[in-house]
Amino acid sequence: xxxxxxxxxxxxxxxxxxxxxxxxxxxxxxxxxxxxxxxxxxxxxxxxxxxxxxxxxxxxxxxxxxxxxxxxxxxxxxxxxxxxxxxxxxxxxxxxxxxxxxxxxxxxxxxxxxxxxxxxxxxxxxxxxxxxxxxxxxxxxxxxxxxxxxxxxxxxxxxxxxxxxxxxxxxxxxxxxxxxxxxxxxxxxxxxxxxxxxxxxxxxxxxxxxxxxxxxxxxxxxxxxxxxxxxxxxxxxxxxxxxxxxxxxxxxxxxxxxxxxxxxxxxxxxxxxxxxxxxxxxxxxxxxxxxxxxxxxxxxxxxxxxxxxxxxxxxxxxxxxxxxxxxxxxxxxxxxxxx
Amino acid sequence: xxxxxxxxxxxxxxxxxxxxxxxxxxxxxxxxxxxxxxxxxxxxxxxxxxxxxxxxxxxxxxxxxxxxxxxxxxxxxxxxxxxxxxxxxxxxxxxxxxxxxxxxxxxxxxxxxxxxxxxxxxxxxxxxxxxxxxxxxxxxxxxxxxxxxxxxxxxxxxxxxxxxxxxxxxxxxxxxxxxxxxxxxxxxxxxxxxxxxxxxxxxxxxxxxxxxxxxxxxxxxxxxxxxxxxxxxxxxxxxxxxxxxxxxxxxxxxxxxxxxxxxxxxxxxxxxxxxxxxxxxxxxxxxxxxxxxxxxxxxxxxxxxxxxxxxxxxxxxxxxxxxxxxxxxxxxxxxxxxx
Numbered sequence: 001x002x003x004x005x006x007x008x009x010x011x012x013x014x015x016x017x018x019x020x021x022x023x024x025x026x027x028x029x030x031x032x033x034x035x036x037x038x039x040x041x042x043x044x045x046x047x048x049x050x051x052x053x054x055x056x057x058x059x060x061x062x063x064x065x066x067x068x069x070x071x072x073x074x075x076x077x078x079x080x081x082x083x084x085x086x087x088x089x090x091x092x093x094x095x096x097x098x099x100x101x102x103x104x105x106x107x108x109x110x111x112x113x114x115x116x117x118x119x120x121x122x123x124x125x126x127x128x129x130x131x132x133x134x135x136x137x138x139x140x141x142x143x144x145x146x147x148x149x150x151x152x153x154x155x156x157x158x159x160x161x162x163x164x165x166x167x168x169x170x171x172x173x174x175x176x177x178x179x180x181x182x183x184x185x186x187x188x189x190x191x192x193x194x195x196x197x198x199x200x201x202x203x204x205x206x207x208x209x210x211x212x213x214x215x216x217x218x219x220x221x222x223x224x225x226x227x228x229x230x231x232x233x234x235x236x237x238x239x240x241x242x243x244x245x246x247x248x249x250x251x252x253x254x255x256x257x258x259x260x261x262x263x264x265x266x267x268x269x270x271x272x273x274x275x276x277x278x279x280x281x282x283x284x285x286x287x288x289x290x291x292x293x294x295x296x297x298x299x300x301x302x303x304x305x306x307x308x309x310x311x312x313x314x315x316x317x318x319x320x321x322x323x324x325x326x327x328x329x330x331x332x333x334x335x336x337x338x339x
Numbered sequence: 340x341x342x343x344x345x346x347x348x349x350x351x352x353x354x355x356x357x358x359x360x361x362x363x364x365x366x367x368x369x370x371x372x373x374x375x376x377x378x379x380x381x382x383x384x385x386x387x388x389x390x391x392x393x394x395x396x397x398x399x400x401x402x403x404x405x406x407x408x409x410x411x412x413x414x415x416x417x418x419x420x421x422x423x424x425x426x427x428x429x430x431x432x433x434x435x436x437x438x439x440x441x442x443x444x445x446x447x448x449x450x451x452x453x454x455x456x457x458x459x460x461x462x463x464x465x466x467x468x469x470x471x472x473x474x475x476x477x478x479x480x481x482x483x484x485x486x487x488x489x490x491x492x493x494x495x496x497x498x499x500x501x502x503x504x505x506x507x508x509x510x511x512x513x514x515x516x517x518x519x520x521x522x523x524x525x526x527x528x529x530x531x532x533x534x535x536x537x538x539x540x541x542x543x544x545x546x547x548x549x550x551x552x553x554x555x556x557x558x559x560x561x562x563x564x565x566x567x568x569x570x571x572x573x574x575x576x577x578x579x580x581x582x583x584x585x586x587x588x589x590x591x592x593x594x595x596x597x598x599x600x601x602x603x604x605x606x607x608x609x610x611x612x613x614x615x616x617x618x619x620x621x622x623x624x625x626x627x628x629x630x631x632x633x634x635x636x637x638x639x640x641x642x643x644x645x646x647x648x649x650x651x652x653x654x655x656x657x658x659x660x661x662x663x664x665x666x667x668x669x670x671x672x673x674x675x676x677x678x
Contacts, residue, residue: 225602247603256599263564264586266614273612275605 003030003039007100008314010065014055017252017322022055023071023315030102038082040093040103040110042334045311046074046124047318048158049223052251071099071314074124076113078337087112090338094123099314101334117293120337125329126162126296126303127289129278133245134162135288136281139170141243141274142219146171149213151232154223154248155196156183158303158329162292163221164193165301172219175212177205177228179324186327191302205231216240225249226257233262236269244275252322304328342369346439347653349404353394356591356661361394362410362654369441377421379432379442379449381673384650385413385463386657387497388562391590410438410653413463415452417676426451429677433462438653440673456632459676464668465501465635465642466628468617472584473501474627475620478509480582480613481558485510488552490571493562493587494535495522497642497668501631502560503532504640511558514551516544516567518663525666530641544570555579564588565596572601575608583614591661643667 004027011024033039054065054072065072075097079087084107087093095110097103113123125131137159144150150167154160155176164187167174176187176196187193195212202208209217209231216237222229225247236242250257266273281288295301306326308317311334321330343366350363372378393404393411404411414436418426423446426432434449436442452462464470476498483489489506493499494515503513503526515526515535526532534551541547548556548570555576561568564586575581589596605612620627634640645665647656650673660669 222602225600229602244602244605246606247600250600250603256601258597259600260595261564261586261589261598262595263561263568263583263612263614264589266583266612267586267616268614270615270619271613273602273605274610275602275607276609277606280609 003102004028005030005100005102006311007070007098009068009070010055011067013057013067014052014252016254018052018055018315018319020315020319025312031104033081033083033104035083037104037106038084038087039080040075040077040095040097040105041080042075042077042097042101042103042311043092043337044076044121044124044307045099045314045332045334046129047314047321047330047332048073048130049246049248049251049322051318052322072096073099074129075103076120076123077103080338092120092123092337094128101311118296121305121307121331121333122296122303124331125158125305126301127292130158130329131162131292131303132281132285132288133278134159134166135292136278136284137243137245137276138163138166138219138221140281141276142221142241144170144172144219147173148218149173149175149215149237150219150221151175151177151209151213151217152221152223153177153225153228153232154246155187155193156180156327157223159245160221160223161187161191161304161328162301165191165295167219168192169295169300173213173215175209177224180327183327186304199228206234209235219243221245223248226259230259230262233265236265236271238269238271240269240271242271242273244273248322306330308332310334342441343367344369344439344441345650346409346437348407348409349394350406352396352406353391353591355593357391357394357654357658359654359658364651370443372420372422372443374422376443376445377423377426378419379414379416379434379436379444380419381414381416381436381440381442381650382431382676383415383460383463383646384438384653384671384673385468386653386660386669386671387412387469388585388587388590388661390657391661411435412438413468414442415459415462416442419677431459431462431676433467440650457635460644460646460670460672461635461642463670464497464644465640466631469497469668470501470631470642471620471624471627472617473498473505474631475617475623476582476584476615477502477505477558477560479620480615481560481580483509483511483558486512487557488512488514488554488576489558489560490514490516490548490552490556491560491562492516492564492567492571493585494526494532495519495666496562498584499560499562500526500530500643500667501640504530504634506558507531508634508639512552512554514548516563519666522666525643538567545573548574558582560584562587565598569598569601572604575604575610577608577610579608579610581610581612583612587661645669647671649673 079091092113156178187196223246226249431452495517526535562585565588
């Protein structure tokens with residue numbers, strides 16, 4: 001085989017919203033695997049909000065992508081050649097292979113995907129990082145109890161949709177905030193949310209939240225931050241919990257945004273605000289995937305994929321997702337499996 | 340007895356910092372106690388930051404003081420007349436009798452003070468609400484471990500001084516932030532803080548905190564909020580905890596202050612921010628007072644009282660405390676006990 005690998009590298013650190021020119025398409029030959037190594041062909045590549053943070057040269061929980069380095073990202077792929085005893089050609093696998101068509105791997109950090117459980121694309125969606133983020137961020141950080149009210153920002157994103165449905169499974173009243181009327185309709189009609197509103201056409205978030213949450217807010221699952229989060233604070237109940245998953249409204253801002261200070265309200269409400277990274281729950285991933293797969297089979301947990309076709313469209317798919325043009329999990333389809 | 344009771348009522352809701360004219364000195368006769376009732380003569384009256392919040396007409400965890408109502412506050416007093424079987428004249432008691440020289444009480448919510456444990460004034464200080472606030476806010480919310488770094492804002496106040504010493508007892512590195520050089524010196528020389536700085540004369544809080552906290556900050560006990568808290572956030576370690584006790588920098592502001600948004604940092608740091616009210620730990624007060632009384636006897640927990648003499652000076656003592664003119668627990672001495 002004389003395969004050519006295409007990959008997107010980081011060409012420039014974006015200022016504000018990334019542009020397509022911040023990425024560079026590079027071609028290199030696919031190397032032959034040494035002993036213990038294998039070649040994985042990418043089938044689906046994930047684009048997620050967290051990747052925006054990795055494009056900055058800032059100290060964070062993970063190292064930034066270097067200029068000239070391959071963009072990070074979760075991949076579902078197929079083993080096409082293997083000198084590793086644990087993997088054989090035809091195996092469907094998942095790992096953080098990044099934005100490239102082929103990856104050389106020694107098998108570390110690679111998990112096999114069971115295609116009988118659900119479509120293989122879910123391994124980077126509802127049964128992968130976004131689904132696990134929803135599961136642990138809601139259940140471990142938010143700790144919702146039956147009868148409580150859960151509000152979710154970014155509710156029509158991959159994580160938000162799962163959060164809302166899991167909260168419904170746990171017997172909560174669920175209210176979502178999203179950015180188009182179509183998304184709002186989808187949350188209510190298809191996913192069973194008790195209420196939702198479009199933050200782009202709603203003038204007074206506090207009044208709308210009051211209307212939709214007559215008993216106040218017990219758990220807030222935050223993907224967005226900014227003015228939406230400010231509006232949740234006054235309606236938080238005593239002993240309320242804010243599970244901080246993302247702050248997508250802040251990622252493309254050039255200077256830190258100013259907002260009203262509301263820490264004093266945390267005292268009055270005896271409330272807890274907690275940020276998390278899904279990897280802190282790594283040891284519990286197995287049982288969580290099994291439980292969510294069960295909910296999917298029972299029809300209690302639906303997922304929606306927003307699939308963009310073609311490797312070359314990765315930057316556009318990513319930038320569009322940051323601007324909110326997706327409903328559900330945005331991923332890029334690169335190739336079909338061999339069988 | 341034809342005693343006259345003097346009391347301070349709320350004359351006007353303050354805008355910003357309270358003025359003496361917001362209070363009114365009123366004289367009324369002391370009533371005769373009915374069956375089950377008693378008359379308590381105030382000896383010490385507490386002035387605390389939380390009282391500023393009660394002067395506002397805002398929904399909060401506690402009802403606001405009404406215009407014309409007696410100002411709230413903890414009191415150590417002596418029973419001078421009693422038709423209540425549980426209390427006899429000469430008993431030293433503590434309760435929320437408010438800013439007045441005599442109180443009529445049915446005994447509910449009144450606890451006896453043991454004068455052999457410590458001076459009776461400590462029942463509204465280190466062995467009362469401020470001491471318990473320090474104890475539970477640090478140990479239950481902050482959960483410091485030996486070897487961790489604890490930073491305290493408002494460190495020379497009644498609560499902050501106790502927090503720092505309890506953190507030292509637990510084996511932590513302790514850094515305090517206070518508002519005068521004399522307070523800074525006191526924290527280091529007398530209370531054994533590992534470091535402290537004067538926020539009024541320090542230009543760059545982040546740089547000073549970096550110098551004093553070479554291993555970052557694990558627990559932040561916040562009495563102040565605002566720019567001081569903003570400076571702590573970037574130095575917070577992974578899994579850091581912010582125990583939000585007070586926000587004295589915000590209490591006298593007419594419009595909500597704007598500050599840089601930093602919720603995103605909570606994600607990266609997997610950090611927790613939690614507000615609390617001491618009363619949520621009510622059921623554990625007894626053992627906590629006993630443990631702190633033990634520390635006092637062992638010389639591990641020092642306290643400092645800032646006593647203003649004379650009932651008529653209550654408003655001035657309170658306003659001065661809000662402006663930071665106290666070191667340690669500010670209280671007003673009203674009378675001596677009869678023996």
